[in-house]
Amino acid sequence: MRIGIPKGLLYCRYHTFFETFFSKLGSEIIVSEQTNKDIMDMGVEFCVDEACLPVKVFHGHAASIKDRCDYLIIPRIMSICKKEYICPKFCGLPEMIIHSIPHVPKVSMEPIYMQNEKEFFKWCFSAGSAVTKNSAKIKKAFISAKKAQKKSRTGIIEPGQKLTVMLAGHPYVIFDEYLNMGIVNKLRAKGIGIITEEFVSDSETCEEVKKLVKKPFWTFQRRIFGAACVLLRHKRIDGIIYLSSFACGIDSVIIDLIRYCIGHFPMLVIKLDEHTGEAGMDTRVEAFIDMLERRVLNENYNPSPWECVFSGQNPV
């Protein structure tokens, strides 16, 4: 049985688990390529226009391998933490795929709840049953996949020469080089330190969001917002670069929450879609970095309104 795994959305975070799980079950695994132009074009072609770029790209990944596999893993991740969700689009992902792409093979439709092992195993059992009828084998594969996943870590933490920025956003935007037009390497080349939300502990973010009136119900809202506030308070960053997608409803809320809490602290918001030009983004990042440098040199530095507009900040 050939299992197809599209390299999109939360693949970047959970690929170790899925790959170990299915290879232990003895199935052949077909993973789509790194995102590239063809994949993005296919995604744009199949997916509804109104969707966000990551979901479109996911459609492209699924379409690129659908003819080469017998079973397509479309993770319907409902939640990864208790009483928290990820995004409505994740909840309806399998439906979006099967109704938008013609001739898809069998697709995993079961919902995934990752908040505890028992719930998560339910999914693994149903997906594993498609490969083998041996439940002991599934259990064993589950355990070793879990172990492997524990060892894997995502996130970027790199010291810089003078400046450090927090790279905020959903992981599948930050870790997809094609989608974000290689921003990580561009920052590296400039000697800018980078830190992502993964390096702030869960308990710290939970503590941080208590100052909100309402308990956040999206995991990434709590993580990103909480991490940004913590990093800022501990003076570990000089600025925030938020990588967002057009039409992402979750980001629009997170960005707004962060803006209110950080006041005049510099934040650059980059919104991506299939039409975003690389040159435009580069100029904005450069302007932003320049502004940060001047700000560090001069404690009382206040950017001029023109600079604010150019670097994507809210002019006061």
Added chain:
Amino acid sequence: MRITIPHLGNVYLAVKILFDSLGIDYIIPPLNSKEALRLGSKYSPEEICLPFKLMVGNYIASVESGADTVLLVGSCGPCRFGEYSELQMRILKQLGHNIEFIIMDPVSSIGLNELFKRVRKVGSTSKKSALSKMGSIFLAFTAMKLIDEIEAAAHTIAGYETNPGEAKGLLSSCKKEVFKCSDPIKAVNILKQYSNRLKAITVDYTKKPLKIAVIGEIYTVIEPFSNLYIEDILMDMKVSTTRKLTPTWWVKDMLLKTIKLNSRELLNASNEFLPLYIGGHARECIGEAVLAAKEQMDGAIQIFPMGCMPEIVSKSILPSVTQKKKLPILSLVVDEMTGEAGYRTRIEAFLDLLERRREHVRIRC
């Protein structure tokens, strides 16, 4: 305490009856308009959904006329609606308004005690006894039901009436009259009268108007300004429309959700295409489309605000419904930039298509 509410279709009429009868001080913001949208868009995050912006516009107008408390329903579901209150509170605070928000969240996420506490906060300003408070709530709910029924009847009749425009005229004068009346009992009586008058309209059931279901995101289908008065447009074109999502439906849905008995019909209908709850009203949207096909409607129009996450999922499923159930569906996305002319043209083109399709079927039979 002066309470205000954001607009949602005709809910303000029922709320007015409720507060009048409880003797609570309130302010109803002016009906949604370009001005509300302008104000709302100015102070809201750019990419937030349209309902949010209109609601902010409502609050600001109310605050300027002296309101100090906002009464709002909430949710803690996967969609943005649950986050509205948090952001809106901050926006008003930034504008220098010290406004209290009373949010009616679902019992399942805040617990019964907390909910009662919040209800009591609203009720405490009323001097009525507990029993007559119950009476007021009942009266308001009756009114809401009546309004929804009147509206639904008018939308259906529009395709059959002998004197075109009669139903539409009655509907609009009904709303005006009820809003002017500050005696709750009288207001309900006015509603009853209108309900009867609508029934008395002369209709010609030999007519074969196009029948269309209006489906989609709940705020934009109910609030006429946000959908550029689509139901009025369709009434003018002598189309008979139905819509299952109404404020009454919403109240029942909220109450029955706790025991999982809510809108069985719609959810069952959606099972074939979308068996899980994904937030917002995506399942209802699919269910309505399926039912519309079953009820032999000519087509459906889906309306949702730009960037609405659950409806984007439904939009990608709807083509399959069209294919399997043979129901043409038009999706309309609305935001503050939607131009009236283009919007109308798309509706007209869709109606043309339905007409032609019907003739085609007739010829073939």
